[in-house]
Amino acid sequence: MKFCSQCGSSAIVWQVPDGDNRPRHVCSQCNEIYYQNPKLVVGSIPEWEDRILLCRRAIAPRHGYWTLPAGFMENGETTPEAAERETLEEANARVEILHLYTVLNIPHTNQVYMMFRSRLLDLDFSPGSESLEVELFREEDIPWGELAFPTIEQTLRLFFDDRRRAEFGVHLGDISANWHDKRFVKRRPRE
Amino acid sequence: MKFCSQCGSSAIVWQVPDGDNRPRHVCSQCNEIYYQNPKLVVGSIPEWEDRILLCRRAIAPRHGYWTLPAGFMENGETTPEAAERETLEEANARVEILHLYTVLNIPHTNQVYMMFRSRLLDLDFSPGSESLEVELFREEDIPWGELAFPTIEQTLRLFFDDRRRAEFGVHLGDISANWHDKRFVKRRPRE
Numbered sequence: 001m002k003f004c005s006q007c008g009s010s011a012i013v014w015q016v017p018d019g020d021n022r023p024r025h026v027c028s029q030c031n032e033i034y035y036q037n038p039k040l041v042v043g044s045i046p047e048w049e050d051r052i053l054l055c056r057r058a059i060a061p062r063h064g065y066w067t068l069p070a071g072f073m074e075n076g077e078t079t080p081e082a083a084e085r086e087t088l089e090e091a092n093a094r095v096e097i098l099h100l101y102t103v104l105n106i107p108h109t110n111q112v113y114m115m116f117r118s119r120l121l122d123l124d125f126s127p128g129s130e131s132l133e134v135e136l137f138r139e140e141d142i143p144w145g146e147l148a149f150p151t152i153e154q155t156l157r158l159f160f161d162d163r164r165r166a167e168f169g170v171h172l173g174d175i176s177a178n179w180h181d182k183r184f185v186k187r188r189p190r191e
Numbered sequence: 192m193k194f195c196s197q198c199g200s201s202a203i204v205w206q207v208p209d210g211d212n213r214p215r216h217v218c219s220q221c222n223e224i225y226y227q228n229p230k231l232v233v234g235s236i237p238e239w240e241d242r243i244l245l246c247r248r249a250i251a252p253r254h255g256y257w258t259l260p261a262g263f264m265e266n267g268e269t270t271p272e273a274a275e276r277e278t279l280e281e282a283n284a285r286v287e288i289l290h291l292y293t294v295l296n297i298p299h300t301n302q303v304y305m306m307f308r309s310r311l312l313d314l315d316f317s318p319g320s321e322s323l324e325v326e327l328f329r330e331e332d333i334p335w336g337e338l339a340f341p342t343i344e345q346t347l348r349l350f351f352d353d354r355r356r357a358e359f360g361v362h363l364g365d366i367s368a369n370w371h372d373k374r375f376v377k378r379r380p381r382e
Binding site: 001002004007008019021022037038039074078081105107108110114129170174 | 192213227228231263264266267272290361
């Protein structure tokens with residue numbers, strides 16, 4: 001942030017505003033405060049019988065790696081609408097959103113992932129502009145070594161575990177910066 | 192948005208960038224694109240035996256109305272950490288976060304609420320700088336007509352219903368612009 005988007009001044013400082021407890025970008029000319037907050041990444045796990053739809057990414061980051069359809073939530077929509085839209089945009093696939101499945105915090109990238117289970121309505125899918133390929137995978141064929149993000153791997157691992165036990169919950173957890181070295185901490189409801 | 196925060200130009204236009212499908216603020220001088228995304232509001236339902244902690248707001252909007260402790264999630268934290276921090280800031284109350292309880296979409300204000308059940312660790316609470324009063328309420332004493340936001344009312348109604356049935360799930364739903372005229376649509380997992 002180099003200029004104030006309200007008054008155009010370049011007098012932007014990084015300081016704790018009055019009554020606040022953490023530093024923000026503040027315009028010392030007009031006193032405008034700029035807050036930055038985590039973004040929601042929303043997507044779906046499209047199911048067709050025993051197979052799951054994955055997309056191979058045509059864009060950075062992780063070009064060429066496989067992912068579940070997901071992306072930044074937009075203003076004016078709900079989380080299930082965002083999941084449905086991302087699935088349509090990335091895979092030209094129509095789904096019925098079933099229910100919330102994983103909520104994954106990624107504090108080091110300022111993101112929260114929300115992934116929904118969904119049911120593919122037909123097999124008329126194809127790569128959207130952000131995908132190279134779109135394909136259905138059985139569990140044994142999932143390209144575990146070529147998944148784009150830890151959130152996607154974690155969501156798929158939980159999904160296949162739960163499917164084996166025929167019991168799907170809502171999973172909340174964190175993805176740490178050194179995720180590949182650590183076990184994912186699965187938080188279960190405690191009563 | 193009147194000036195580009197990257198180059199300082201006032202040539203900000205509202206248009207659909209190449210490869211995108213919705214209008215954004217774009218700087219026609221340096222081509223920087225400004226995305227706006229929904230914000231997460233995270234909070235907790237602090238329980239002490241059969242009572243719930245509420246805060247009376249000392250700030251706009253809804254000054255003087257009662258709320259559960261909640262606020263905008265900050266960068267660098269997880270959702271349970273945000274719930275714990277907001278409860279500490281608004282009520283000087285220490286809680287153990289139990290589990291995710293409501294996820295409420297508010298598309299007309301570009302917000303998603305996430306409320307967690309929590310357990311008060313002691314009774315040593317007091318109003319934080321954003322609260323006028325902090326008090327424990329039994330169900331029959333909840334000031335239903337003086338609650339600050341539909342999300343808070345909805346979370347409390349679901350909570351007391353679930354408590355009566357001794358069965359707490361995760362609830363996903365939407366709050367519409369004309370919420371006070373409509374029934375909240377409770378979405379349950381469908382298998």
